Every structure is written in structure tokens, then in C-alpha cells.
Amino acid sequence: MHVAKAYPTNYVQEDGILANTADWIRKFGTVPFFVAGPTAWSKAGPQISQSLHENGLGFHLELFAGHCSDQELERLLPKVPPSVDIIVGVGGGQCMDTAKLLANRLKLPVLNVSTLASTCAASAAQSIIYTPEHVFVRTEQFDAAPVAVLVEPAVIRDAPVRYLTAGIADTFVKWYEAMPLNAGKAMNAKTKAGLKMAELIRDLLFEYSDQAIVDCEKGETSEALRQVIDANILLSGLVGGLGRHTCASSGAHSIHYGMTVIPEMHHALHGELVGYGLLCQFKLEGKSDSEIVDFMKFYQKINLPISLFDLGMTDIREDVLHQAAHHACAPGRSIHNLPFPVSEENVYQAILDTHRLGESVKHA
Numbered sequence: 001m002h003v004a005k006a007y008p009t010n011y012v013q014e015d016g017i018l019a020n021t022a023d024w025i026r027k028f029g030t031v032p033f034f035v036a037g038p039t040a041w042s043k044a045g046p047q048i049s050q051s052l053h054e055n056g057l058g059f060h061l062e063l064f065a066g067h068c069s070d071q072e073l074e075r076l077l078p079k080v081p082p083s084v085d086i087i088v089g090v091g092g093g094q095c096m097d098t099a100k101l102l103a104n105r106l107k108l109p110v111l112n113v114s115t116l117a118s119t120c121a122a123s124a125a126q127s128i129i130y131t132p133e134h135v136f137v138r139t140e141q142f143d144a145a146p147v148a149v150l151v152e153p154a155v156i157r158d159a160p161v162r163y164l165t166a167g168i169a170d171t172f173v174k175w176y177e178a179m180p181l182n183a184g185k186a187m188n189a190k191t192k193a194g195l196k197m198a199e200l201i202r203d204l205l206f207e208y209s210d211q212a213i214v215d216c217e218k219g220e221t222s223e224a225l226r227q228v229i230d231a232n233i234l235l236s237g238l239v240g241g242l243g244r245h246t247c248a249s250s251g252a253h254s255i256h257y258g259m260t261v262i263p264e265m266h267h268a269l270h271g272e273l274v275g276y277g278l279l280c281q282f283k284l285e286g287k288s289d290s291e292i293v294d295f296m297k298f299y300q301k302i303n304l305p306i307s308l309f310d311l312g313m314t315d316i317r318e319d320v321l322h323q324a325a326h327h328a329c330a331p332g333r334s335i336h337n338l339p340f341p342v343s344e345e346n347v348y349q350a351i352l353d354t355h356r357l358g359e360s361v362k363h364a
């Protein structure tokens with residue numbers, strides 16, 4: 001069965017949108033419970049609080065403890081008073097994933113205020129759950145999508161540019177992950193739509209990423225930045241939403257999940273690991289070194305990691321990389337969506353070969 005989902009229900013990227021937060025909440029609920037990242041709340045909280053205060057809307061607030069985990073869910077659940085009828089996430093990917101998980105358990109609507117453009121978490125009807133140590137556990141799919149996503153471009157622009165870059169990687173990989181799953185196969189209309197969307201955002205990001213990053217660093221909310229924000233937060237989620245299993249993630253995301261077992265990489269962002277995972281997927285697919293080097297040059301231009309050293313490892317230990325490969329290839333992982341058999345040994349070798357190639361590019 002192919003259940004297509006177009007989400008979120010509403011998406012607004014607009015200057016000054018935070019001043020309308022109360023209006024948007026009121027469309028779906030009357031007693032909001034906020035889950036907000038501490039940094040996000042320090043940036044967006046004053047405008048949101050003012051909007052709620054001016055509209056006479058009381059609210060509950062709990063600061064997010066840092067990881068979307070079952071433990072964080074259990075901590076938050078008893079804090080939600082019975083009168084609450086809408087959950088609001090304010091922050092980055094893991095915070096909004098936690099808000100969605102909480103809302104799903106309580107069967108309440110969720111509205112997200114995305115303060116980073118680092119993933120499609122704001123929009124997607126799913127959450128990625130990690131351990132409190134940030135090791136990947138599972139992805140959970142929901143029947144209900146966020147009722148609204150609000151994006152204030154100035155907040156995204158003023159966040160460290162690294163988050164935008166990570167979001168660019170997490171978004172352009174969609175095409176390279178989904179395309180091999182459909183090669184030579186008959187596609188239904190939903191799959192075709194998902195792939196077209198993946199192709200569109202790939203082209204859009206290749207066109208606008210450099211400029212968006214420059215503008216972000218200059219503190220300018222330019223058209224390039226707005227296009228990248230829409231691609232990263234809204235359009236990205238539609239690929240898997242429309243295409244579902246036929247436009248799902250594959251090698252890059254699985255290799256990212258595998259690498260979350262490496263303690264030195266716990267400060268690497270989701271998109272940074274996924275971007276590196278894509279280079280490893282290219283190795284698995286047998287792409288030539290020169291094709292991969294071309295990609296690495298694009299990565300360097302926008303400051304994405306191209307070696308394990310860039311991702312935080314200080315010495316390359318075979319046992320740790322074998323563990324990562326083992327975790328990447330666990331039964332049910334999306335790497336097995338690739339149209340050829342993939343073994344742990346292949347993945348281990350791909351991670352290592354990509355690192356060596358990346359270091360050689362850096363020192364060329």
C-alpha cells in the first residue's frame with residue numbers, strides 16, 4: 001500500500017511571523033504546551049511570549065533537554081497538564097521531533113516554530129529517536145502531520161551557518177538516495193512526483209547554496225536564503241511524503257545512523273553525517289574517484305566535512321569503524337533499499353576509502 005502524505009498542513013516563511021504565533025496556535029488549540037530548545041527560546045521566545053501575552057493566551061513551557069529520546073519523552077509526559085490541547089515545538093530538529101513524539105502519544109495537534117534550517121524535521125510526520133548518548137535507536141512514523149510550521153527567516157539567518165549547511169546536505173542527498181531505488185522500474189504517479197521534487201531541490205540547492213551561505217554570513221535575508229530555507233524545511237519532507245518507500249532514504253542515512261555509535265562524532269550534525277554518508281554510498285555504488293572528488297569540491301565550497309577527521313575523529317580505529325558499519329547494516333536499515341547486496345565489510349571499506357580520498361583532496 002502506498003499512502004502518500006503531503007505535509008505539513010500549513011507552512012509560513014515570513015518576516016515577522018513570530019508576532020502572529022498566537023493567531024496560528026488559536027486556529028488549532030487554546031492551551032499550548034511549549035517544548036523549546038534553550039538557545040531557540042532565547043532567540044524566538046521574547047517575540048512568541050509577547051504575541052501570546054498580547055492575545056491573552058496562557059501557556060506552559062518546558063525547556064528541551066537536548067536529545068529526542070524515549071527518556072526525554074518520559075520526562076515530558078507527566079509535565080503536560082490535562083487542559084493542554086496543542087503541543088508547540090520551538091527549536092531545531094531533535095526538539096521538534098520530541099514535540100511531535102509527545103503530541104502523537106497524547107493524540108494532540110503539533111505546531112512547530114523552526115529556528116534552524118538544518119533538517120526537514122519541522123514538517124515531516126516522523127521522529128528520529130536516539131539514546132541520551134545520541135546513538136540512533138529508531139524512526140517512528142505518525143499518521144498526523146504538524147498542523148503548521150512557522151519560520152522567521154531572520155532567526156535562521158542569525159543562527160550559526162553550520163546548521164544551514166548541514167540542512168543543505170540533508171536535503172540534496174534525497175535525490176541520490178531515492179533515485180537508485182527506482183532505476184529501471186515502473187513508477188506510479190506518487191513516486192514520480194516524489195522524485196521530481198527530489199530533483200528540483202537538488203538543482204535549487206546547487207544553484208542557491210553558495211549565495212545563501214554568503215548572505216547568511218553577511219546577515220542578509222536574501223532571495224537565495226529564502227529558497228534554501230524552503231527547500232530544507234518544506235520541500236525536503238515532501239520527497240518521502242509523496243514517494244514513501246519508493247523515495248525513501250537509503251545508503252547515506254543508514255551510514256549516518258551507523259556513525260552515531262562513534263563517541264567522537266556526537267557533536268557532528270545530522271546533515272554533516274548524512275553528507276559524508278552519501279560520499280560513502282557513492283563508493284558502494286562504484287562511482288569513480290573523480291566523480292566523488294567533484295562532489296567533495298562542492299562540499300568544501302560550503303564547508304561540509306569530507307573526512308572522518310572533519311567529523312571529529314582524531315585517530316582512525318578499525319574496531320570503531322567496524323561497529324559503525326555493523327550498526328549501519330542492521331536488519332531493516334534503509335541501506336538494504338539499495339538495489340544491490342550490501343555487507344558490513346563493504347560499508348567499513350567505503351567509510352575508510354572515503355576518508356582517505358577526502359584527506360588526499362584536502363592535502364592536494
Ligand SMILES: [Zn+2]
Binds near residue numbers: 270274
Ligand atoms: Zn535526514
